Amino acid sequence: MDMPLLCAVFAALSVTFYVLLDGFDLGVGALLLLQPHEKSRDHMVDSITPTWDGNETWLIMTGVTLLAAFPIAYGILMPALYIPIIVMLLSLGLRGVTFEFRSQMKSYRRRWDVIFAVGSIVAACMQGLILGALLQGVSVQGVTFSGSVLDCIRPFPALCALCVLAGYVVLGGCWLQFKATAQLHGFLGRTLRIALPLFMVSFFAVGGMSLFVQPGILAAWQNHPVLLGTLSCIVLLAAFILFGSIGKRPDVRPLIAGLVMIAAGIGGLAILVFPTIVPFRISIWDASSSRLSQIFLLTGAIVVTPVVLGYSFFAYWVFRGKTPEKGWDGYE
């Protein structure tokens, strides 16, 4: 059994779950900034309140999977991405705490909502910056990061930041069309019709620019032209379906299209960097932890992950259907 490969698959799954699930949470947060009516903002936040915590857990899962299975990579990437990771963590922290406060302190709600939205936007941008820095490549000497902590603040990562933010806003809009009542649909239609084209343009701009900043990406395209081409087509096709179903029933269709679109994008990224874990520098086999460590991790993951997915689904199921406009407790 090729343990490092299995661990890499699990890490990739964690990232995918994180982006798909917390993506719409962050997107909903960002959209608060554009929504002038307090009632509507409450409604938007209520739609993610019961499940956001579990969604964010996939981010921690990704981090600790790296630590457990690929400690060499973890020890190189964390210092390399020091600034965006810390800023992201602090933003997510602000956002998480604001979640609790806004429901308890009605008097300052406007202020909490601004913090909540800014936290979401900054966290999304930092994730884009991290993605860009990884694709651009980090400097490594042996098993130590040898670049500068400012390396990740360059034009290409900045473009990725815009792309990820737009993608999350699209997901957030799709989620709200699925979960929110009809009163929000006009606002969502207007937002999605701007955000989706913005995402598509930035997505393909990132794709084009990446060929110039990282020779490894060009090589990957030469190695898997059909696979990468197909995935790009899926992204395009899903985007068209999404655009066509904005504001139309069934309300779940844009969300499904949006999730497929983002998932295809992540699949493409995985193919670009495979089989490296410090992208284009160190392979998953060279960065591996001891064999027993990976077996321990995978055993836990194989036993527990289905259960986790099971009750995550159950939590979504309990809170299924449209979010009540009066909130979950049934009182204003």
Place this chain on the structure above:
Amino acid sequence: MSLNPATLARVQFAFTVSFHIIFPTMSIGLAMFLAVIEGLWLKTRDGLYLEIYRFWQSIFAMGFGVGVVTGIVLSFEFGLGFAKFAQLAGPAIGPMIALEVLTSFFLEAGFLGIMLFGMNRVGPKLHFFATCMVALGTMLSASWILSANSWMQTPDGVAVHDGRLVVINWWHVVNNPSWLVRLPHMLSAAYLTSSFLVAGVGAWYLLQGKHLAFAKKSVALGTAFATVLIVGQVFIGDILYGTMLKHQPSKMQAAEGFWEKESASPAPYYWVIAPDQKEQRNRFALGIPYLGSIWLTHSLHGRVEGLKNTPRDAQPIMGMVFYGFRIMYGIAILMFAVATASLWLRWKRRLFTTKWFLRCLVTMTPSGILATLGGWYLAETGRQPWVIFGMLRTIDAVSPVPAQTLLATLIAFVCIYAFFMTAFLIFVARIIRRGPESASIHAEASGSLKNALRPQVLDRANANAAAGR
């Protein structure tokens, strides 16, 4: 203390981890308390229990939220500040922390939503189950984290092959020599912390003459739990002392404030010292004669080991270890006194009317948190200069991140965490000012499991049906 990366990385980690531990300590204890209260409510159907549940549930939720977001930071900080530590120790502690996330984090996150917002959707029985799952999640979480930290204190089950750590025996890594003693010690600390929180708030209301039924129940329950727990904690602490003396002698040598290889006989128990690490002596020491021998060696004339038994380059800084220990131990003695007093007053039927005792309880409200922090300072500063005891020095574990960056992020952490703490305290103060009565405006539990599982076809315009009733 110069502003070099190693010092800054340590200060940053110490600050973020100290801030974090406050909240899990409360969450672990309060989750258990809430499960007990909801169980009592299901059994008796006494509305007072539901009132207590609602009151502490909101404080629990808030504290849990702060605990989660500060905990996420820690899972990345191993690599941010201590890349070399992460690269070496990852194979051993990584899987344990990963299992912690898998087993407990998801358990908490999955059921927390139901616990906080689902009373009207799933019915009381399933809701009680969700509360129990959250409590179990916090325990499992403590269990894995204590295992990982205990491995750093007393590493076992691994070998190092050409610079990389290889796990040889997982059972020895998880069940390392100190884990099974340190885990109950931490759990008891968390339960004690919440007992004093509950009793303190009850006492506050009694002194104010408000919410009397709620207050009496809180004081009665809080002091009862505390009495049982503090007795257990003293025994666990004593066993732990022996374990640590065996596996980490340098920590315990520093913790008692003695320098010479053997203390005088009988040994005093110091409460205040002014240690001089350079000269390897105390410039000043104040203690109670005989007590050191009695407590530490369980005899009248036993001698206690001093720090000179450990070579200088492997010594922790005595002052930090000693005072961490004294804060924890001093508070434990106070708790013991309060518990004894509560038994006496209970027997005299004056538990709810004795003013001085109620004031004591109010003062003791945050005592569990302070004691826990003291204990962790003893544990972590006593491990120095090692990050993995006897294997890797802290100084060799630091990330290649420049000092300015570390300083900037440290300032950011302090500012944002100060904001968290301020907001949390304001929030708790408001809850306490508002009092438990406000809980009664919540809808009565009216949902059922059947109702939660029934497919709902919702009319878009009329979605409020989902809110139950």
